[in-house]
Each structure stands twice: as C-alpha cells, then as structure tokens.
Amino acid sequence: MVRGRICRLSVRDVRFPTSLGGHGSDAMHTDPDYSAVYVVIETDAEDGIKGCGITFTLGKGTEVVVCAVNALAHHVLDKDLKDIVGDFRGFYRQLTSDGQLRWIGPEKGVVHLATAAVLNAVWDLWAKQEGKPVWKLLVDMDPRMLVSCIDFRYITDVLTEEDALEILQKGQVGKKEREKQMLAQGYPAYTTSCAWLGYSDDTLKQLCAQALKDGWTRFKVKVGADLQDDVRRCQIIRDMIGPEKTLALIPLGIGIATGEQCHNRVIFKQLLQAKALQFLQIDSCRLGSVNENLSVLLMAKKFEIPVCPHAGGVGLCELVQHLIIFDYISVSASLKNRMCEYVDHLHEHFEYPVMIQRASYMPPKDPGYSTEMKEESVKKHQYPDGEVWKKLLAAQEN
Numbered sequence: 001m002v003r004g005r006i007c008r009l010s011v012r013d014v015r016f017p018t019s020l021g022g023h024g025s026d027a028m029h030t031d032p033d034y035s036a037v038y039v040v041i042e043t044d045a046e047d048g049i050k051g052c053g054i055t056f057t058l059g060k061g062t063e064v065v066v067c068a069v070n071a072l073a074h075h076v077l078d079k080d081l082k083d084i085v086g087d088f089r090g091f092y093r094q095l096t097s098d099g100q101l102r103w104i105g106p107e108k109g110v111v112h113l114a115t116a117a118v119l120n121a122v123w124d125l126w127a128k129q130e131g132k133p134v135w136k137l138l139v140d141m142d143p144r145m146l147v148s149c150i151d152f153r154y155i156t157d158v159l160t161e162e163d164a165l166e167i168l169q170k171g172q173v174g175k176k177e178r179e180k181q182m183l184a185q186g187y188p189a190y191t192t193s194c195a196w197l198g199y200s201d202d203t204l205k206q207l208c209a210q211a212l213k214d215g216w217t218r219f220k221v222k223v224g225a226d227l228q229d230d231v232r233r234c235q236i237i238r239d240m241i242g243p244e245k246t247l248a249l250i251p252l253g254i255g256i257a258t259g260e261q262c263h264n265r266v267i268f269k270q271l272l273q274a275k276a277l278q279f280l281q282i283d284s285c286r287l288g289s290v291n292e293n294l295s296v297l298l299m300a301k302k303f304e305i306p307v308c309p310h311a312g313g314v315g316l317c318e319l320v321q322h323l324i325i326f327d328y329i330s331v332s333a334s335l336k337n338r339m340c341e342y343v344d345h346l347h348e349h350f351e352y353p354v355m356i357q358r359a360s361y362m363p364p365k366d367p368g369y370s371t372e373m374k375e376e377s378v379k380k381h382q383y384p385d386g387e388v389w390k391k392l393l394a395a396q397e398n
Helices: 064-077 083-084 088-096 110-130 134-140 143-147 161-170 175-185 201-213 225-239 264-274 289-301 316-332 375-381 388-396
Strands: 007-016 036-041 048-057 187-191 339-341
Touching: 007 375, 036 064, 036 110, 048 064, 048 110, 048 339, 064 088, 064 110, 064 375, 083 088, 083 110, 083 161, 083 316, 083 339, 110 134, 110 388, 134 225, 134 316, 143 161, 161 316, 175 316, 187 375, 187 388, 201 225, 264 289, 316 339, 375 388
Parallel strands: 187 339
Antiparallel strands: 007 036, 036 048
8 A cells, every 4th residue: 555745755875895805896986985876765654654765875976865855855845655656657757857957967877866865765665565575566457557667758769659569568477477487586687796907806706705605606706906916806707706607708709798887778779779788787776766777678588688677786686686686587487597696794774684605696586676765873983973974984084
C-alpha cells in the first residue's frame, strides 16, 4: 500500500579515506576516497518508514552533488508518494527537465548524479512500503506498470513502449523457475578487490590467495598506467590463479566492455547502434536510478548484448544486485557471458549489506533498495565534521 506525503529530505556528504590504502586506484584515479551523497526522505505516514538513496562519488566534488540534490528538493517535497509512482515517468521528467537546472545537464553530470540519489531514495521508500526488495518489486510488477516508469524520449528509434512491453511479456515465460534459481544459486560475480593499481605485488598475491580460498573464479585487473608494468602485474595474477580461471575476458574473445561512465540511455543507445560494445556495463548511480536503467536493460535485450554491471565503491554492489537479478528473471532470461562486478569494500556500513556466496550475489530479502546506511557510520564519516575526517584533517594541518 503506497502512502504518505514527502515532508522532509535531508542530504549528507559521506566520505571514506580509501586513498590511504590504495583501494579503488586505477590509471585515472590514483587516490580516490570512496564517497556517497546520502539522501533520506521521510513522509507523514504513521509507519515512520524512510527512503534512503545514494549516489557514488570519489571525494572532492561530493559537496557539489549535495548542492544539486538541494536544488532538486522542491520537486520532491510535499509530493504524495502515490502520485509519484502513479506517474513515475512524469516525475522522472520533472527532475531531469527542470527549466533552469537542465542547462547544467540535461541528464548527465552532477545534476544527473543528484537525480539518481533522489530517485534511489524514492524506490527504496516504495519497496519498503510494499514489504519487498526492489528486485522483487520489479519482478512482480505488471509489465505495463514497469513500462510506465520509463522515459522513452530520444530512444524510440531503437526501443518503443510497444517493444519494451513485448520483451517484458515474453519474459513472463519461465519467470518463476528463474526466480527460484536465483534464490538458490545467486547471480555470478567477478572480483576487482585483488588488483587495484595502487597495490603492491605482495598485496596482489595475498588478496588473490584469499580470493581463491573464498571460491572466486573470475578476476579483474586494473591496467593502463604503464604497459610493461601491466604485463608484469597480469602475469603475477595469472600465476596465482592458474590457467583455468577467468582473467579479464580472454576466454570470451576479449570483447569491449564499457558503460561505467556512460551519462544516460542515449549514449548507450548510440553505442548499441554502432555495435561498439560486446558487454554493457550499467552503473546504478551514473544513470537516473531504476527508471533509466530499465530502459538500458531493455535495449540491451533487443540488441542481444549481455549486461555485466559495474559495481563497487560505496553501495554500488548493494544497488546493482537488484537490477541484475531482475534483468535475469524478467528480461534477459540468460546467464551466458554474464557476470556482475563485486568489490569487497565498505559493506559493513550498510544496514542490509550485499551477500556473496560461492562467488555469486544472493538475492536480498529485506524490503527496500539495500541503500540504508548505519547512522553511526554516516556520523563518523560525514565530511568534514565527522570524527574520522576531523582527525585526518587535523593531522594534515600538522
């Protein structure tokens, strides 16, 4: 039962000093501090349920996204949740097409990251009120209702509402069996946690050994800073994991995988039209939340391109698991050449952390979008006034 008028929206800048350990480091991001713009929306409903949404950033600049969330807040406050989900496409357009804010967008960059945070909070609130995890909310939703959540502007040359409805209706066949399979076996994952570019050789070996012990069979290595060093590091990983494990995409023909930083559904549409990618990497925060990711999943299905999502950071694994499990159950109906990224960082700061078993994502069972953070963690890591940052900033001054 959807209920309540949204009466409060709060947003906080939460940062983790991951740069100190080289976590998340690659050729372009040598010292990232995994960060999140954390949005909480509350309603006047007596149940007291809150919607929590995040968007992922890398430290500096997080405060800019916070400002963008505050600039969008008037579109959310005093709105009835029932009215929002009853015309979700209209609400999405309201956020992405603000007559003044769209000048610094539209549907890309800072404003779009802020839009994702707000919409992620709305989806979390909706799913919690329905008593379902977001993936289950989507799986159980009538195909016409699902289609009504999507903005088809600029993509109808490859995907119309009728196309999307046909894909979703075909996806009804065998859906129950695939849901049982997911609940029993989970969605296959690969790990990036072993081979960040800033790690020493000893750390690479130690983490690979532990990952193998934990059952991982698919490994991602960060490269791009120095070719000879890349070759050397890849050889270390290959020697550690052996010839039968998957390193990058060698046994799959070394196709192009991209999408982690694609601004919107239009860029994905153009890449698909140009046959420029063989593996599509959606990101749960780069795009405009569930609404826009739905359109990309459906386009990928039409082009028969496997989706292998980007994840990691702060909460990206928690978010994307819902999308990829829904995709398998209701859209793609296939696990061929499909896997989802996993990074073993910062899950302990979430109330409903991702669950990995046998190197697979296990479908979350708690209601919501798995985005709710522990209040203690938020307070400690809030920038710049949290306990963690007060100490670090004071030490830098000295």
